[in-house]
Amino acid sequence: MNLKQLSELLGLSQTTVSRALNGYPEVNEATRERVLRAVKETGYRPNKAAQRLATGKAGSIGLVMPTAPGHQSDVHFGEFLTGLGEEAVRHDFHFVIMPADPDDEVAALRRLAISGNVDALFVAYMRGHDPRLAMLKSLSMPFVVHGRSFGSEPDYPYLDIDNEGAFYDAARLLLQLGHTRFAMMNGPAHLDFAIRRRNGLIAALAERGLELPEDCTSQTVMTDEEGLIAMERFLQLPDRPTAILCSSTVLALGAIRAVNQAGLKLGEDISLIAHDDVLPLLKPENFSVPLTTTRSSLRAAGVRIAQRLIGTVKQAGPFPEQELWKTELIVRASTGPAP
Amino acid sequence: MNLKQLSELLGLSQTTVSRALNGYPEVNEATRERVLRAVKETGYRPNKAAQRLATGKAGSIGLVMPTAPGHQSDVHFGEFLTGLGEEAVRHDFHFVIMPADPDDEVAALRRLAISGNVDALFVAYMRGHDPRLAMLKSLSMPFVVHGRSFGSEPDYPYLDIDNEGAFYDAARLLLQLGHTRFAMMNGPAHLDFAIRRRNGLIAALAERGLELPEDCTSQTVMTDEEGLIAMERFLQLPDRPTAILCSSTVLALGAIRAVNQAGLKLGEDISLIAHDDVLPLLKPENFSVPLTTTRSSLRAAGVRIAQRLIGTVKQAGPFPEQELWKTELIVRASTGPAP
DNA sequence: AGGAAATCTCAAAGCGCTTTGACACGCCAA
DNA sequence: TTGGCGTGTCAAAGCGCTTTGAGATTTCCT
Numbered sequence: 001m002n003l004k005q006l007s008e009l010l011g012l013s014q015t016t017v018s019r020a021l022n023g024y025p026e027v028n029e030a031t032r033e034r035v036l037r038a039v040k041e042t043g044y045r046p047n048k049a050a051q052r053l054a055t056g057k058a059g060s061i062g063l064v065m066p067t068a069p070g071h072q073s074d075v076h077f078g079e080f081l082t083g084l085g086e087e088a089v090r091h092d093f094h095f096v097i098m099p100a101d102p103d104d105e106v107a108a109l110r111r112l113a114i115s116g117n118v119d120a121l122f123v124a125y126m127r128g129h130d131p132r133l134a135m136l137k138s139l140s141m142p143f144v145v146h147g148r149s150f151g152s153e154p155d156y157p158y159l160d161i162d163n164e165g166a167f168y169d170a171a172r173l174l175l176q177l178g179h180t181r182f183a184m185m186n187g188p189a190h191l192d193f194a195i196r197r198r199n200g201l202i203a204a205l206a207e208r209g210l211e212l213p214e215d216c217t218s219q220t221v222m223t224d225e226e227g228l229i230a231m232e233r234f235l236q237l238p239d240r241p242t243a244i245l246c247s248s249t250v251l252a253l254g255a256i257r258a259v260n261q262a263g264l265k266l267g268e269d270i271s272l273i274a275h276d277d278v279l280p281l282l283k284p285e286n287f288s289v290p291l292t293t294t295r296s297s298l299r300a301a302g303v304r305i306a307q308r309l310i311g312t313v314k315q316a317g318p319f320p321e322q323e324l325w326k327t328e329l330i331v332r333a334s335t336g337p338a339p
Numbered sequence: 340m341n342l343k344q345l346s347e348l349l350g351l352s353q354t355t356v357s358r359a360l361n362g363y364p365e366v367n368e369a370t371r372e373r374v375l376r377a378v379k380e381t382g383y384r385p386n387k388a389a390q391r392l393a394t395g396k397a398g399s400i401g402l403v404m405p406t407a408p409g410h411q412s413d414v415h416f417g418e419f420l421t422g423l424g425e426e427a428v429r430h431d432f433h434f435v436i437m438p439a440d441p442d443d444e445v446a447a448l449r450r451l452a453i454s455g456n457v458d459a460l461f462v463a464y465m466r467g468h469d470p471r472l473a474m475l476k477s478l479s480m481p482f483v484v485h486g487r488s489f490g491s492e493p494d495y496p497y498l499d500i501d502n503e504g505a506f507y508d509a510a511r512l513l514l515q516l517g518h519t520r521f522a523m524m525n526g527p528a529h530l531d532f533a534i535r536r537r538n539g540l541i542a543a544l545a546e547r548g549l550e551l552p553e554d555c556t557s558q559t560v561m562t563d564e565e566g567l568i569a570m571e572r573f574l575q576l577p578d579r580p581t582a583i584l585c586s587s588t589v590l591a592l593g594a595i596r597a598v599n600q601a602g603l604k605l606g607e608d609i610s611l612i613a614h615d616d617v618l619p620l621l622k623p624e625n626f627s628v629p630l631t632t633t634r635s636s637l638r639a640a641g642v643r644i645a646q647r648l649i650g651t652v653k654q655a656g657p658f659p660e661q662e663l664w665k666t667e668l669i670v671r672a673s674t675g676p677a678p
Numbered sequence: 679a680g681g682a683a684a685t686c687t688c689a690a691a692g693c694g695c696t697t698t699g700a701c702a703c704g705c706c707a708a
Numbered sequence: 709t710t711g712g713c714g715t716g717t718c719a720a721a722g723c724g725c726t727t728t729g730a731g732a733t734t735t736c737c738t
Contacts (some may be wrong), residue, residue: 015696015718048456050695052695053386053695054696058388065420065421073619073638079417081436096434097420253620257627280411281562282620343724354728365685366685389693389724392695392724394693395693
């Protein structure tokens, strides 16, 4: 069933039916009623591809999903997607997800944009000096970045959390508790949030004339295995750290396993603060020793970014171009005075 | 840059350029070379919406993502998607994801199909007597179901794991170890896998003249909280169970917390077998007491389903209509002789 | 050299929709 | 009667691509 058939069925022109459907004012209310009823009865749905071709819009947000054999799926990605979806469903928007090798993201993003399949783009996993930024700006398609790109002019639309502030505050808390030997379990070194969190920690330490030793820094993929390995390394250090900052509750999971295996007590021998993206699976309050965290909901960020993206496409603006969300520092039992 | 412009630039007709691009034989090799070079230089990409409109195909798989405010994101969904993506990227396919309220899935699926945005559909979270099946069959669009629908004629293309066999085998192991008091922590009762796993357990018990008491069955959303709650309930039973079957490592996470809190020893006081979807975050071997599991990789299933879906769209068939994968029973330390 | 076959290219139709510009109609004021 | 104004409707163009059916050119065989 297409527009033509429907209009013939009704004895109307395609124009009139199309206008009736799209809420144009110059259609008789009675006619509109009739059209709407016929749509219900026939189950007619406009062909989105045709709609897109004609209007250039079709209610879709494009995003690139990094994937490859051996590339671990990332809980953060799913959680964020859920946030996007929660908002998108309210506006009858959908997603076009282009899977791409992590090394091919710039090209994949460009393909996605030029394909004419999407109205707006969403970009995450930002790096320092991210090459996608220049490409996006040249594209004349709305986009919002989750995170920022350290080293690039911040003249693009983004939503980020205050990573530097989060880890600065976390470090201050530990300093006040008397800790002086710090270690950091971070995400991959090239990612923006990792750079900023590290800077936050270093800034707080510097105020007390302290430094973050090289061998007390681990920058890895954020899996629990890597957390375990890093923590085991830290614990074998001659002058082992007592205060750990950890970029994810996933890393913390492994780290804590290492602490337990070493027969140490979390919150006494070792204090740990992790960043909490509010993953439903990894609630800090459910850890055997509840975790002190810096918290910011990934899902909420997804909702907000979808709002901005959809709003821009629908011209329901204006939206702030840049948003920086503060994180909350929530003290639980994994932090205590330095031993 | 569109086809018209490109063809003018080259001094060729649109037909010739289109044919050169799509590998038709009636184009001079030299001409094709020239076209390909121009594409490289100009960065031309065909508009997918137009391509779809003209051909009816555009290289996309559609799926519905259940979402709603308060609806927890599901790690299983992300993991499966990664599998789909891993295969899709090899064929330059993408996904169209329609977020939808869980109560609205049938309608959402229909919208997605009729929208003309997708070439094939993928469906998961199957229920007993699933109403989507009839709709899908009436659609004349390729689809593959992950799981099955208990109570419906199995005359549709699916990939499922042998849930019944998995839990039958698991129960047999525990029976051989002398356990007689069983409990089950299952997924939502209306879901197909939950029905079959329960049947598998009941069948194994029946062979020994045993039954699964009502108060030793929990059928809930599969979160760690629910796992905790269910296990706490089991432990307070006057004749408390010693053998637990658990539909997910996520549930097991909570369950084990309850066991620990009660001061009991896993693998001694309580034996537990969980089904393991091979989530990167929840490796059974990384639990403090490594978990005995029935294993089947969700991601591998995603890859396989994408293969079948894409193969069907590309007419690169034939593919088996139905596949039933055996699970592996892997014995670790969470199972031991009945106390 | 002649003609058929093979090779290459083209103009135009069509995919299903939106949107423009025009037309027909009834109504009221001049 | 004429003109102007809203209201409701329509035919047709256009979005960017593929594909058909036909025309032009070259190649090959007798």
